[in-house]
Amino acid sequence: MKKKLIALIMAGVMAFGLTACGGSAATSTDAAADSGAASDDGEAADTAASSDSGDGIRLLNGKPEIDNQLQDLAKKYKEETGANVTIETIGGDTSASDELKKMYQADNMPDIFVIEANQADTWDGMLVDFSGEAWTNDTEYELVHDTMGTIGFPYTVEATALAYNGDVLEKAGVDPASLTSPSAWKDAVEKIDSQKGDLGLTAVFGWCAEPANLGWSSGTHVFAQYLDAGLKQDDKTYIDLLNDGGQIDEARMKDFAEFVGMMNDYSDPDLLVDGTYDNQVKGFAEGKYAFVTQGNWINGTVTSNENYSGFSMGFAPYGFEDGIDTIIAGPPSYWVAYSDGNVDAAKAFLQWVSDDSAQDILVNDAGLISPFSDCKFDAADPFYASIKSYMDAGKTSGWHTMLKKDGLQNETCQVFADYAQGKLDADGFVTTIGQVIKSYYAE
Numbered sequence: 001m002k003k004k005l006i007a008l009i010m011a012g013v014m015a016f017g018l019t020a021c022g023g024s025a026a027t028s029t030d031a032a033a034d035s036g037a038a039s040d041d042g043e044a045a046d047t048a049a050s051s052d053s054g055d056g057i058r059l060l061n062g063k064p065e066i067d068n069q070l071q072d073l074a075k076k077y078k079e080e081t082g083a084n085v086t087i088e089t090i091g092g093d094t095s096a097s098d099e100l101k102k103m104y105q106a107d108n109m110p111d112i113f114v115i116e117a118n119q120a121d122t123w124d125g126m127l128v129d130f131s132g133e134a135w136t137n138d139t140e141y142e143l144v145h146d147t148m149g150t151i152g153f154p155y156t157v158e159a160t161a162l163a164y165n166g167d168v169l170e171k172a173g174v175d176p177a178s179l180t181s182p183s184a185w186k187d188a189v190e191k192i193d194s195q196k197g198d199l200g201l202t203a204v205f206g207w208c209a210e211p212a213n214l215g216w217s218s219g220t221h222v223f224a225q226y227l228d229a230g231l232k233q234d235d236k237t238y239i240d241l242l243n244d245g246g247q248i249d250e251a252r253m254k255d256f257a258e259f260v261g262m263m264n265d266y267s268d269p270d271l272l273v274d275g276t277y278d279n280q281v282k283g284f285a286e287g288k289y290a291f292v293t294q295g296n297w298i299n300g301t302v303t304s305n306e307n308y309s310g311f312s313m314g315f316a317p318y319g320f321e322d323g324i325d326t327i328i329a330g331p332p333s334y335w336v337a338y339s340d341g342n343v344d345a346a347k348a349f350l351q352w353v354s355d356d357s358a359q360d361i362l363v364n365d366a367g368l369i370s371p372f373s374d375c376k377f378d379a380a381d382p383f384y385a386s387i388k389s390y391m392d393a394g395k396t397s398g399w400h401t402m403l404k405k406d407g408l409q410n411e412t413c414q415v416f417a418d419y420a421q422g423k424l425d426a427d428g429f430v431t432t433i434g435q436v437i438k439s440y441y442a443e
Helices: 002-010 028-035 041-052 064-081 096-105 117-123 134-138 166-172 182-194 211-228 237-243 250-265 269-274 277-285 296-303 343-353 356-365 384-392 409-420 426-442
Strands: 057-061 085-089 112-115 143-145 149-154 158-160 162-165 203-206 289-292 313-316 327-330 334-337
Touching: 057 064, 057 096, 057 343, 064 085, 064 343, 064 356, 096 112, 112 117, 112 343, 117 143, 117 149, 117 334, 134 343, 158 296, 162 166, 166 182, 166 289, 182 203, 182 250, 203 269, 203 277, 211 237, 211 250, 211 277, 211 327, 211 409, 237 426, 250 409, 250 426, 269 277, 269 409, 277 289, 277 296, 296 313, 313 384, 327 384, 334 343, 343 356, 409 426
Parallel strands: 057 085, 057 112, 203 289
Antiparallel strands: 112 334, 143 149, 149 334, 158 327, 162 289, 162 313
């Protein structure tokens, strides 16, 4: 099994794409020192050496922006249990996949590390099955594999749908909860558009289909709505159809195409065909758009904009069919445990992470949205109230777009661009995207 996995890694199968902004890859000692978790060299050395003890574990973190908080988490765990956790954070020009490759080849794997859902097969037979762990009763966001069982621990939830400016909708007399059908959307969009001047809007939608700059958004996040909008969290109907040789449901795709066509018609034309992510989010922050096609990851950029007025934010469904009342929400990645590592200690730590002490740090200090139903803390994220309302109502759909054939987004994004530029109508969009997908899966 080890030789098989090394061969997969060397062949480049483990294309995790988890390179993140921040400092360079940190050793456990460096990360502890930088975060203040170790106050002197002696403490740092003790922390770095802790993984060698029977009770110690190592966690490879792919989100450098929460390194300090994870170091605090490890310190708190030590205080409460006496057990050691070493946080090893990857950032800068080093990706988690590169680091895992080195670790595996050196027989130096961490006990817990991060993967995305579509990377699970790479680790077939080498991950711990968490089935039966107490924390699994308090979340619907664990990663369950067909053959390996419950393998992924969810540490946060991210959401995407049509982000809205709550103040604009209120002034326009539009209730976002009503936007669950094409007719409701058409009425609302026309109503907002007729008041653009009074509302200070440039356009109803801040939607960019430019493939070079935002192809990752159209080809993954907007396309995700065709795959999952309106479905229950575990419903894989359309992703399974897609992965069965690149098939699409043409009737559903036509409904989706007509909705995207409405977005094309009521978007800022400059942003639509020649924009950037920065332009899109900046325009939303400055109150130029009532809706924007992004997720709650934009919250910090919006609220830090000098022209942000403090407006409320939330999500409305892509209601391209009658009754669509969900948003896509779930973990962007998962923590998994290495089956040849310190399994019992890893399980104990993850159970503790799901409970109050750890959730306090992850939600209140790191600003994450908890995936656990019994969490007592409310995230500071301005989208949180809206996301939580969908979670509480069981109105979230899965992130199944992450399970499509790798690289498909680089092909489908061009179809969105051609549609936005008027080269295709709705029927042409359906025909073309169907052909592009079928061809890509045949390669």
